Amino acid sequence: MAEDCGEVQFFGVGGSPYARRVQIALKLKGVKYTYFEEDLRNKSELLLKYNPIYKKVPVLVHNGKPLAESLVILEYIDENWNKNYAILPQHPYDKAMARFWAKFIDEKCIPTVVKAAWTIQNEEREKAIQEATEALQFIENELKRYNHKFFGGDTIGLVDIAASFIAYWLPLLEEAADLTLLTVDKFPNLHKWSQEFTNHPVVKDNLPPRNGLLGFYKARYAALK
């Protein structure tokens, strides 16, 4: 990859699934970047300058021009460094479907799973689990319908990257918060996909350490109970 990347800066937080999406995409494309680990309790001047609207990670700055929102950044990475590794599909219809499912993951899957993990009251927890199950079922059905190794086909694509939360963070939440959600009998395809995804050579090296994240979640759950 002799392509000149220009100056690329990436602001993230190690444990953030949204930041890791951007990291995985940059690695898949072979883009060289300088990484800035943010402390969200003490945000840097640069982060506040580059993302004044949301003041969140991830932020990508390319040749001084900042971008925020992980899915927006992923599309930018794909369009700007377009000589290798396609993250989005080629055909407009497939692109629209990929965008749809990536957004669905952000709007429905992640919030419902997070809610289920951190809801303590029994009845409310059952309800939250039901909502999360319904959301995940849609994703399960998509995998089942196309029966490919990844959502992107033979290679990892936008939806796979967006769904990294399901593959890696969700099982940790289940363990830490005594949550039973992604069972193999209800979600055989998601289980198989998770294995493939987390074992992918690029993904494997770009996920946060398991113990750190698990410890963090366990502490949070203990504080709630």
Next chain:
Amino acid sequence: MGESEVKVIGKWSSPYAMRVKIALRIKSIEHEHFEETLNPKSDLLLKSNPVYARVPVLIHHGKPISESLFIVEYIDETWSNNNSPSILPSDPYDRAIARFWATYIDEKWFPSMKSIITVETEEEREPYYKVMEEVVERVEEAFGKCSKGKPFFGGDSVGFLDIAFGSFLGWLHVTESLYGRKVLVEAKAPSLVKWAERFADDPAVKGLIPDHDKLLEISKPLQIKWRALAAVGKKY
């Protein structure tokens, strides 16, 4: 290209459906319109958008696409070679900025209007007005940067961000009428106020912004419906 190859499931009052209509007009694409009542939801809608069961849906060669902004991108990509203007900018960074602002608008703009219409007291409305005022301030600034002195966010012609923001003008005026409080004002957003007039007059948009009185009329039953949903803790 036959009419039935492109079908839109829409609703006259839906700002999201309006986005699709504008995009199809820009590209001069004839289509068949299916007016969704949403009460009850049609079989066609349930079949075409099983995840959300909401408008708009574009059906092209029998294949359905949902989510208004994704439909607009699809239209731009599919009919990119027919001598019509591009809807998204060509530069990847400009495209990303347009998408960023469109997402920001979807998150904050119409949801605030719905909340203003739904909550009961002036005190409860205040924080949502504050959100809308902040959006106006930020989008006014974004307009300056995106338009680069030209008439629209997209430059010379109506583009992605024009469509994303302009589609709410009808509902904005209704929200402003209901309680007599304006948010898109000359003093705070001189460029946007002028832009709104240009947008509404543009051939791609003319006639698509729903009639003010008709929208005001349906805002009453919608207010009742949204208040009922809010009362049981559901999203409206």
